Amino acid sequence: MRHFRVAELCVLVAAWFQGDILDAAETARERPPLFALCHDMQDARQRTPAQQAEMLAALGFDGVAHLWFSGVEERLKTIDRQGLRLFQIYERVNLAASPAYDKERFAEVLPLLKGRDIQIALLLTGGRASDPSLDDRAAAILREMADKAAGYGVSLVVYPHRANWAETVDDGIRVAKKVDRKNVGTMFNLCHWAIVDQEEDLQALLTRAMPHLLCVTINGSDSPAAVKTPEGKWIVPLDEGDYDVRRVVQLLQSLGYRGAIGLQCYGIQGDAQTHLQRSMRVWRSWHEKQNPPMQAAER
Numbered sequence: 001m002r003h004f005r006v007a008e009l010c011v012l013v014a015a016w017f018q019g020d021i022l023d024a025a026e027t028a029r030e031r032p033p034l035f036a037l038c039h040d041m042q043d044a045r046q047r048t049p050a051q052q053a054e055m056l057a058a059l060g061f062d063g064v065a066h067l068w069f070s071g072v073e074e075r076l077k078t079i080d081r082q083g084l085r086l087f088q089i090y091e092r093v094n095l096a097a098s099p100a101y102d103k104e105r106f107a108e109v110l111p112l113l114k115g116r117d118i119q120i121a122l123l124l125t126g127g128r129a130s131d132p133s134l135d136d137r138a139a140a141i142l143r144e145m146a147d148k149a150a151g152y153g154v155s156l157v158v159y160p161h162r163a164n165w166a167e168t169v170d171d172g173i174r175v176a177k178k179v180d181r182k183n184v185g186t187m188f189n190l191c192h193w194a195i196v197d198q199e200e201d202l203q204a205l206l207t208r209a210m211p212h213l214l215c216v217t218i219n220g221s222d223s224p225a226a227v228k229t230p231e232g233k234w235i236v237p238l239d240e241g242d243y244d245v246r247r248v249v250q251l252l253q254s255l256g257y258r259g260a261i262g263l264q265c266y267g268i269q270g271d272a273q274t275h276l277q278r279s280m281r282v283w284r285s286w287h288e289k290q291n292p293p294m295q296a297a298e299r
């Protein structure tokens with residue numbers, strides 16, 4: 001049975017009076033979960049976690065991502081009060097260090113996540129970008145982490161990040177295959193793909209990634225060619241930039257992606273509520289009845 005949060009119920013009630021209750025319910029059901037990440041880093045209001053959770057719930061977000069293992073307890077308490085979900089926790093793994101990650105804190109955090117279907121998104125550093133000579137070390141570390149996480153229902157997902165060892169989606173695919181654990185996969189991050197890859201390769205890349213693709217992040221952007229120049233808009237709200245981000249979401253849907261989507265907000269200045277509201281307005285417009293998902297034949 002579908003359970004609606006307060007924000008969704010408000011939309012449904014309004015639709016009832018317009019005679020659109022069934023269409024509104026279908027739209028709410030079909031819309032992928034949307035969570036915010038890095039929205040708090042440059043927030044001019046410097047909201048507390050509790051204030052962030054209240055804001056995100058009011059705007060209609062399904063949840064949030066959290067940076068690093070510190071502060072997880074407070075984040076969980078604040079989002080639980082608002083009926084939100086913690087989708088991801090970000091952490092670094094340094095392949096050149098020993099230990100490569102904070103094993104003690106990892107062991108402390110895992111029990112907090114049990115039964116919540118949370119991903120730990122890993123930024124893999126400590127080597128030249130895409131250097132396959134470190135594959136075995138990376139796979140051994142992630143296997144160890146994955147085996148510990150599996151008992152808590154936690155997944156690990158490689159976060160391809162420019163200038164990191166795992167820089168591209170193909171790096172994430174390669175590592176996930178080598179780790180060979182059901183709870184390990186990769187992400188597609190529009191911003192990092194745009195800065196390191198080529199636009200014409202997108203469909204082939206996402207097709208390769210699909211068996212291992214556990215999460216996606218998007219943002220407003222100029223074209224990949226433009227963001228590689230000083231003038232290009234790289235990470236902006238969804239109502240800015242000349243790149244058709246909606247078509248990326250539609251392509252993912254046509255390929256069978258049904259997971260959550262994160263709204264990347266890193267580097268966006270000003271009041272977070274203002275730019276999050278602008279992006280949410282665009283996100284909702286993409287999922288209205290007059291904007292059906294792209295069919296495979298349209299690709």
